[in-house]
Amino acid sequence: MDDQNKNLILATVLSFLVILVWYTLFAPPPPPATAPGTQVEATAPADGTGAAGTGTAAGAGADAAPATDALAGAPRILIDTPRITGSISLMGGRIDDLSLKDYREEVDPASPIVRLLVPAGQEGALYALYGWAPGAGLGFDRVPGARTLWSLESGDALSVGKPVTLRWDNGAGLVFTRTISVDDNYMFTVAEKVTNSGSAPATLYPYGIVARKGIPAAIKNFFILHEGPIQRADGVLTEIKYKNLAKADPVEAEGGVPAEVTEVAANGWIGFTDHYWQTILVPEPGQAFTAVAKYTPATDTFQTEARLPVMTVAPGDSAEVSTMLFAGAKEWETIRAYQNEGGIEGFLDSIDWGWFFFITKPMFAVLHWLHGTIGNMGWAIIALTFIMKALVFPLARKSYISMARMKELQPQMEALKERTGDDRQRFQKEMMELYKREKVNPASGCLPILIQIPIFFSLYKVIFVTLELRHAPWIGFVKDLSAPDPTSLFNLFGLLPWGTPEVGSFFHIFSIGVLPICLGISMWLQQKLTPAPTDPTQAAVFAWMPWIFMFMLGGFASGLVLYWITNNLITFAQQYTIMSMHGKRPDIFDNIRGSFRRKKDGTGTDASRK
Secondary structure, eight states, rough: OOHHHHHHHHHHHHHHHHHHHHHHHHHHOOOOOOOOOOOOEEEEEEEESSOOOTOSOOOOOSOOOOOOHHHSSSSSSEEOOOEEEEEETBBBTEEEEEEEEESSSSSSTSSSSSEEEBBBSSSSSSEEEEEEEEOOOOOGGSOOTOOOOOOEOOOEEEEBBBBBBEEEEOOSSSEEEEEEEEEEHHHHHEEEEEEEOSSSOEEEEEEEEEESSOOOOTTTOTTTTOOEEEEEETTTEEEOOHHHHHSSSSEEEESSSEEEEEEEEOOOEEEEEEESSEEEEEEEEEEOOOEEOOOOOOOOEEEEEEEEOOEEEEETTTTEEEEEEEEEEOOHHHHHHHTTTTOTTGGGGGGGTTTTHHHHHHHHHHHHHHHHHSOHHHHHHHHHHHHHHHHHHHHHHHHHHHHHHHTHHHHHHHHHHHHHTHHHHHHHHHHHHHHHHTTTTTTGGGGHHHHHHHHHHHHHHHHHHGGGGGGGGTHHHOTTTTTOOOGGGTTTTSSSSSSOTTTGGGGGGGGHHHHHHHHHHHHHHTTTTTTTOOOOOHHHHHHHHHHHHHHHHHHHHHHHHHHHHHHHHHHHHHHHHHHHHHHHHEEEEEEEHHHHHHOOOOOSSSSGGO
């Protein structure tokens, strides 16, 4: 086996192994059994879970018992903006009912809109609470908590430019008001005020909570995607897995439950992130606070908290504090605006960009711009592929030229083999001298594959985690570029009256559609730029590779397969052009005919040439 073929087969096998490992670790998950945003079985979180400020006793958390009837019977205030709909419960003044008008559970436009926040006691409970923890001299009955029944002081429904104000008088000299406003996207602002008309100072700790019952049933547990508690504290991003938080060491100050406590000096946020949606507490930029993520085993409750510093309100005086709550879709443009224009430091990192963030971030920015310019995400992916190929073309060009030069050296290599006979050491030495003299790098053929690996992984990450690819159509049968090709060879792409194997079943990997088949064909055509290797082992590997890749990538997102097809076709055109320019124009049709008529004997020669 000559060294050129060794390098080619090594590159091919390495590429196959990378895809195999990637498919094993990051195989596309089956579709969720329940709709996004309604994934969790829930009763209510627990009272006494500890939202008190630093140095105070725990006890200002969410609900101690379901109290479902009381919560269900409490008055509500309508939320209605161009992008969200829902309600606020006057019990606890909680934001616990929210749906996203722009997003549906399925591709079908008649499917229900996505519901993000769900009240305690209902399936999928996830909600936000605000309140005050008491300091010395006050009891929990003197501050508003999860079961406090507020009254509506002003406003009749919450909408853009029309806030609502809630009021609660503790009957002992403290009057609390809560003004809730919302912008035209997904950001709520909660302004809290306490007025002390009593005769003694009042010490209080303001807090915000996002509570969730249990681990979401539809969480993907996927290595490439983080779903769970997330926080940013003074420039440090921390992604916390549900299972790790549940196993964390109990913290005595938090009531002896597993918890992670972080002191934030100036800028940060904390909350829960899902695949495409998130609910995040955001103190004002520059505000110090204590970020807490905790798990209460007794009620199977996960909770994230933002606890603000202690406030002492003198008699006849008042104090105010304002925090924000993001509850909505992880839209790149919207979140970037909150970061760049709203001053929320590092908010764009709430989207999981992964290890290759230095590639995925600019890659998605370009893809987003192309989508806005072209108007179709599928064509945008194709355009992005052309751009990526143009960027790496100088390196690819050197590789293709080197491959053409290697072909030119074949006669000299054959003569060298005959001259050196069985003296392998002499053959290797003279071969390297030949390469050096002719300025040929035999390893350069691997370079395009090595370049493709991080690009492929990064694009897979972008397609999988970003909301903009969700339910994005291309043409005809491709109605969701974030999902696998829906067509299947099992029913002749819909012509036969039966379904296809279920996702996750053994036979599903063979249920390939139109795009994977096009992928296999494009790889097969790319191979035909050069004659099949004479070595039977190499020939067998090369013959099977396109079809192995076809099945391996068949279950990946359609957008990724579309990229790979486009990449193969561009590579084919580049390699054909460069080889032709160097006097080695490929005879594609002859190579195809040769691959079909080739019958190898024991030495690996073509019987038709004997």
